[in-house]
Amino acid sequence: MSAEVRPIKTAAEQALAEAFAARKGALARDPLAAQREAAFRRFAAEGLPHRRVEDWKYTDLRALMREAKPLAGPPDTAGIARAKNAGGLLRVVDARRIVLVDGVFVPELSDLAALEPGLTVGSMAEALAGADAEVVGRVGTVAPTDDVAAALNTAFMGDGVVLNVADGVTLARPIHLVFAYTATVAAAVFARSLVVIGKRARATLIESHEGPDDLDYQVNNALELSVGDDAKVDHVKIGTEGSRALHISTLMAALGARAELNDLSFTTGGSVVRNQLHLRYAGEGAAATIAGASLIKGRQHVDTTMVVDHAVRGGSSRELFKSVLDGESHAVFQGKIIVRPGAQQTDARMMTRALLLSEAAEADNKPELEIFADDVQCGHGATAGALDQDLLFYLKARGIPAHEAEALLIQAFVGEALETIERDDLRAALADAAAAWLITRG
Amino acid sequence: MPMLEIKDLSVEVDGRKILDGLNLAVNAGEVHAIMGPNGSGKSTLAYVLAGKADYAVTDGQVLFDGEDMLAMEPDERAAKGLFLAFQYPLEIPGVATMTFLRTALNAQRRKRGEAELSTPEFMKKVREAAGKLDIDQEMLRRGVNVGFSGGEKKRNEILQMALLEPRLAVLDETDSGLDIDALRVVADGVNRLRSPQRSMVVITHYQRLLNYIVPDVVHVLSKGRIVKTGGKELALELEARGYAQFQEEAA
Ligand SMILES: Nc1ncnc2c1ncn2[C@@H]1O[C@H](COP(=O)(O)OP(=O)(O)O)[C@@H](O)[C@H]1O
Numbered sequence: 001m002s003a004e005v006r007p008i009k010t011a012a013e014q015a016l017a018e019a020f021a022a023r024k025g026a027l028a029r030d031p032l033a034a035q036r037e038a039a040f041r042r043f044a045a046e047g048l049p050h051r052r053v054e055d056w057k058y059t060d061l062r063a064l065m066r067e068a069k070p071l072a073g074p075p076d077t078a079g080i081a082r083a084k085n086a087g088g089l090l091r092v093v094d095a096r097r098i099v100l101v102d103g104v105f106v107p108e109l110s111d112l113a114a115l116e117p118g119l120t121v122g123s124m125a126e127a128l129a130g131a132d133a134e135v136v137g138r139v140g141t142v143a144p145t146d147d148v149a150a151a152l153n154t155a156f157m158g159d160g161v162v163l164n165v166a167d168g169v170t171l172a173r174p175i176h177l178v179f180a181y182t183a184t185v186a187a188a189v190f191a192r193s194l195v196v197i198g199k200r201a202r203a204t205l206i207e208s209h210e211g212p213d214d215l216d217y218q219v220n221n222a223l224e225l226s227v228g229d230d231a232k233v234d235h236v237k238i239g240t241e242g243s244r245a246l247h248i249s250t251l252m253a254a255l256g257a258r259a260e261l262n263d264l265s266f267t268t269g270g271s272v273v274r275n276q277l278h279l280r281y282a283g284e285g286a287a288a289t290i291a292g293a294s295l296i297k298g299r300q301h302v303d304t305t306m307v308v309d310h311a312v313r314g315g316s317s318r319e320l321f322k323s324v325l326d327g328e329s330h331a332v333f334q335g336k337i338i339v340r341p342g343a344q345q346t347d348a349r350m351m352t353r354a355l356l357l358s359e360a361a362e363a364d365n366k367p368e369l370e371i372f373a374d375d376v377q378c379g380h381g382a383t384a385g386a387l388d389q390d391l392l393f394y395l396k397a398r399g400i401p402a403h404e405a406e407a408l409l410i411q412a413f414v415g416e417a418l419e420t421i422e423r424d425d426l427r428a429a430l431a432d433a434a435a436a437w438l439i440t441r442g
Numbered sequence: 443m444p445m446l447e448i449k450d451l452s453v454e455v456d457g458r459k460i461l462d463g464l465n466l467a468v469n470a471g472e473v474h475a476i477m478g479p480n481g482s483g484k485s486t487l488a489y490v491l492a493g494k495a496d497y498a499v500t501d502g503q504v505l506f507d508g509e510d511m512l513a514m515e516p517d518e519r520a521a522k523g524l525f526l527a528f529q530y531p532l533e534i535p536g537v538a539t540m541t542f543l544r545t546a547l548n549a550q551r552r553k554r555g556e557a558e559l560s561t562p563e564f565m566k567k568v569r570e571a572a573g574k575l576d577i578d579q580e581m582l583r584r585g586v587n588v589g590f591s592g593g594e595k596k597r598n599e600i601l602q603m604a605l606l607e608p609r610l611a612v613l614d615e616t617d618s619g620l621d622i623d624a625l626r627v628v629a630d631g632v633n634r635l636r637s638p639q640r641s642m643v644v645i646t647h648y649q650r651l652l653n654y655i656v657p658d659v660v661h662v663l664s665k666g667r668i669v670k671t672g673g674k675e676l677a678l679e680l681e682a683r684g685y686a687q688f689q690e691e692a693a
Pocket residue numbers: 455456460478479480481482483484485486487496
């Protein structure tokens with residue numbers, strides 16, 4: 001047995017190394033320079049993750065990311081104009097829109113008027129330029145992960161949103177972070193956001209990601225979300241990237257004592273999508289519901305990989321992931337639940353279901369339980385299968401044509417995941433998006 | 443011309459012959475009962491009429507208003523006026539009963555070239571029909587048949603029939619699993635729909651239902667074919683003497 005020899009760098013790895021070297025000068029006074037250096041060294045040592053890296057087993061980034069696109073420049077006026085109607089999927093939801101164009105926070109497109117008392121919204125780039133001690137001290141600490149894609153985000157991130165909700169504040173209106181890719185050439189966008197929800201605060205945070213079809217742009221987005229003691233956060237991420245986009249997103253979240261997180265990711269867009277979640281239970285008795293709904297077709301590849309780290313006692317976690325797969329699409333679910341020695345009375349359950357609409361579609365599922373406490377309840381389950389022919393017959397026997405009958409059953413399948421969303425308007429908007437997907441399915 | 447005409451129908455499942463040269467003709471306005479022991483092919487006949495895929499028709503014909511029904515998709519048959527009340531109604535989690543009823547009704551109307559019902563029109567129709575069958579509004583908001591008792595599922599089948607107003611209804615053991623009160627509610631629901639333009643095929647294992655839904659003609663099905671046909675008194679004879687005599691005749 002010999003230690004694995006680091007192979008010759010791929011073109012993409014080489015390009016990333018050059019890009020980082022080129023940025024060094026600009027980052028000389030960056031307060032995170034040391035953190036970025038360390039993150040880049042981590043990438044340099046590992047290279048792009050490939051199929052022999054367990055966490056990336058089904059998403060061989062070395063093969064899927066043949067080239068690293070140049071870093072996107074700041075958006076021009078035309079790009080900003082194109083972003084004006086981004087996030088339209090949520091038209092019906094009265095939310096405060098915060099718009100990021102090609103990874104850059106754009107105040108003139110954002111709704112920053114009459115911020116509720118206790119809510120602050122700002123730019124990550126500005127916070128770093130101004131060496132904002134609060135932000136600098138927090139970035140990279142909320143739920144640290146040594147994942148290489150997250151490391152690349154740390155190394156390259158330029159801008160993002162810094163959002164604070166003070167203790168005890170309830171935001172009636174959801175916040176909608178609109179991420180729009182508008183450049184007309186393929187580039188790479190690295191945005192990093194930090195959201196801190198104070199104790200006993202309540203907020204709904206929506207993210208949507210979109211961009212043009214037929215352009216092979218690359219997005220590596222990261223969000224750190226700190227949920228204070230007794231706070232409650234609803235977080236919905238909508239992935240409607242363009243047809244050739246590579247989208248990697250990392251959510252690093254920490255839950256304070258008795259905090260509640262209700263998280264859902266909804267994905268229909270992108271060529272290769274990797275949604276990763278690192279959830280840390282920092283305070284006792286916190287509860288999280290993590291749901292997902294993906295509707296994909298063609299050769300789309302959507303990988304959901306999560307680590308739920310029950311580090312303290314009395315936490316509960318519920319995962320429910322639903323994928324609808326048509327064409328030759330591929331869904332991956334990797335869910336690791338860690339229950340650390342002190343985390344007694346943890347209650348963790350994970351369920352994934354794949355609905356295969358075509359023979360060529362594929363769903364991979366890899367649950368992992370690492371349990372080091374004895375008084376816990378943990379479980380996982382997975383199913384994959386086609387539409388139930390008997391149910392289809394029942395619907396058809398009532399006069400419902402085959403295609404409409406299938407659509408009803410698919411919507412019902414996805415609906416179970418969408419049920420976890422509390423707000424009616426948001427749930428309805430996503431149900432409509434699922435219905436729209438069914439129409440494009442043909 | 444009979445509304446429904448089945449000629450020499452033979453059907454196989456997994457290579458096994460279940461229906462074996464079955465003949466049946468039902469005229470408009472008639473109610474026919476089909477009685478037979480378990481496993482004689484009653485549900486198979488019902489499913490073949492409705493168009494379920496697992497059954498291979500190896501011989502014979504089914505004509506609905508003179509048209510070849512076997513060539514039609516299940517939804518086309520429904521739009522033409524066929525309705526099957528399932529012996530075992532299925533649960534459809536996540537599809538609200540209201541959505542299901544409305545989708546079905548409007549799909550049929552569209553196919554027939556009729557206008558879809560508006561929401562108020564539809565709601566009124568459902569409320570009336572549900573009220574007569576003791577089905578409360580809360581049940582209609584649930585997923586189709588989800589959490590319904592056996593009797594509630596059967597009543598829900600009759601509700602669907604009342605809304606869809608078929609011209610030919612096939613009821614597959616709608617009486618099984620019902621207590622006497624529920625049986626009455628269901629039978630009343632069926633009787634309200636009797637009309638000179640509407641035909642019914644009532645499949646049952648027991649004579650009991652036929653006290654409430656009085657048939658014009660009774661057939662005995664055994665080993666995949668009709669072995670005896672008579673009036674409503676035939677049902678009483680079966681009740682008294684059992685199926686054994688007919689099974690021998692068929693053999
Ligand atoms: N889908 C099926 N697959 C296999 N066998 C079937 C199927 N449907 C019916 N059969 C068989 O056909 C015969 C008749 O069944 P069925 O039509 O359900 O009778 P009945 O309704 O009169 O009780 C039985 O032997 C049954 O096992």
